[in-house]
Amino acid sequence: MEFHLSAKNVDAQLEALAACTVEEITYICKEIGPRPCGEAGETAAQEYLFGKLAPYADRVARETYKVHPEAFMAFVPVAGSLLLGATALNLVSAFKKKAAALGSLGLIGGAAVTIAEEFGMYHEFLDRFFKEKTSGNVVGVRKASGETKRRVIVSGHTDSAPEWTFTYKLGSHGVVTVAAYALAGLAYTTVTSVLSLVMKNRALVKKLALGQAVFVPAYGLLFRFTNNKRYVPGANDDLTGTLTAFSVLKYLADNDIRFENTEVIALLAGGEEAGLRGSKAFFKAHPEYANDGVETVFLGFDTIRDAEYMMIYNKDMTGFVKNDDRVASLLASCAADMGLDVPIGAIPLGSTDAAAASQAGIPAASFVAMDPAPARYYHTRLDTAEILEPGTIKQGIELALRAVFRFDEQGLNG
Numbered sequence: 154m155e156f157h158l159s160a161k162n163v164d165a166q167l168e169a170l171a172a173c174t175v176e177e178i179t180y181i182c183k184e185i186g187p188r189p190c191g192e193a194g195e196t197a198a199q200e201y202l203f204g205k206l207a208p209y210a211d212r213v214a215r216e217t218y219k220v221h222p223e224a225f226m227a228f229v230p231v232a233g234s235l236l237l238g239a240t241a242l243n244l245v246s247a248f249k250k251k252a253a254a255l256g257s258l259g260l261i262g263g264a265a266v267t268i269a270e271e272f273g274m275y276h277e278f279l280d281r282f283f284k285e286k287t288s289g290n291v292v293g294v295r296k297a298s299g300e301t302k303r304r305v306i307v308s309g310h311t312d313s314a315p316e317w318t319f320t321y322k323l324g325s326h327g328v329v330t331v332a333a334y335a336l337a338g339l340a341y342t343t344v345t346s347v348l349s350l351v352m353k354n355r356a357l358v359k360k361l362a363l364g365q366a367v368f369v370p371a372y373g374l375l376f377r378f379t380n381n382k383r384y385v386p387g388a389n390d391d392l393t394g395t396l397t398a399f400s401v402l403k404y405l406a407d408n409d410i411r412f413e414n415t416e417v418i419a420l421l422a423g424g425e426e427a428g429l430r431g432s433k434a435f436f437k438a439h440p441e442y443a444n445d446g447v448e449t450v451f452l453g454f455d456t457i458r459d460a461e462y463m464m465i466y467n468k469d470m471t472g473f474v475k476n477d478d479r480v481a482s483l484l485a486s487c488a489a490d491m492g493l494d495v496p497i498g499a500i501p502l503g504s505t506d507a508a509a510a511s512q513a514g515i516p517a518a519s520f521v522a523m524d525p526a527p528a529r530y531y532h533t534r535l536d537t538a539e540i541l542e543p544g545t546i547k548q549g550i551e552l553a554l555r556a557v558f559r560f561d562e563q564g565l566n567g
């Protein structure tokens with residue numbers, strides 16, 4: 154069944170779903186507020202969405218999991234601490250004990266490993282050092298009427314992020330500027346460590362060591378990278394994706410549509426801003442989705458606002474994780490049917506829950522509509538319901554529904 158033939162007044166229904174999305178996001182932001190992973194706000198939002206989703210699902214559950222939410226972004230100040238230590242040891246090496254540069258290189262290596270493990274691969278590298286909390290995923294399932302041969306998971310995340318200080322204070326390029334400044338310092342400190350060990354001209358080594366002072370402010374700024382005392386409203390990132398997944402089940406139920414052989418799941422994930430912890434927990438709890446013989450795909454929707462920046466990610470986690478080209482093509486072809494030319498490419502920085510699906514062996518891709526600069530509102534207090542774009546939200550919902558209908562009809566290889 155083609156989506157545009159699935160019901161009467163399809164466009165009017167899409168308009169209504171977009172309006173419902175704006176209404177629900179406005180309510181959540183006003184009455185519940187920010188939603189830190191593992192905290193009361195996230196739980197309250199998920200319980201509210203559980204109640205909203207229940208009438209449209211055959212089965213709905215809130216699946217809890219343990220998480221250390223502050224561990225993920227802690228890689229930034231941890232790296233700053235290690236680089237400050239490396240700077241100090243280079244001074245010791247230059248003026249007193251040459252071998253201290255070995256310790257500097259060790260600390261630099263520790264910083265690099267921490268960045269790679271937490272941000273590069275989203276591993277639970279620092280989690281053991283932080284308080285354990287309980288988060289959850291809301292999962293709604295609309296079963297197939299007959300034998301389940303296909304399964305589609307449509308997902309958005311319910312939690313919101315701690316504010317990124319420099320994006321808020323300096324604008325869209327604030328984070329990039331501070332990160333570039335710190336990375337330049339890392340390179341300079343590394344070179345200084347190596348030269349301190351091998352260079353015989355100790356006067357030059359001392360000058361190089363003193364030159365590190367230029368980068369000390371950069372390392373200091375890393376301690377202010379996020380403001381863990383202020384979590385953002387997260388209206389666009391990512392209640393828009395969350396309500397997109399909700400809207401898929403609502404549309405099917407409202408029109409009494411039940412696919413004969415395709416099961417549809419709405420995953421309202423927690424803990425994405427804590428390092429994809431919710432989606433990782435979901436796939437760990439459901440290993441059968443990767444090996445039960447049912448053709449399964451994951452469609453991630455994250456921040457649906459800026460129509461001119463629509464993008465489908467076939468490479469995730471800053472390009473380190475490969476999503477599925479077939480799923481990306483499915484989304485792109487459905488967008489083309491809507492008259493949209495949406496490019497396929499790699500996420501420039503960060504990750505989406507599609508990466509967790511790909512790592513679990515589930516064919517996945519994600520759709521995002523946000524200025525990758527990043528947007529001025531991204532991870533700041535400016536991400537409010539007042540800046541929602543109903544037109545873009547409507548397009549996101551339509552794309553999700555078209556992809557679900559086409560997958561039911563054709564599968565990935567149709």
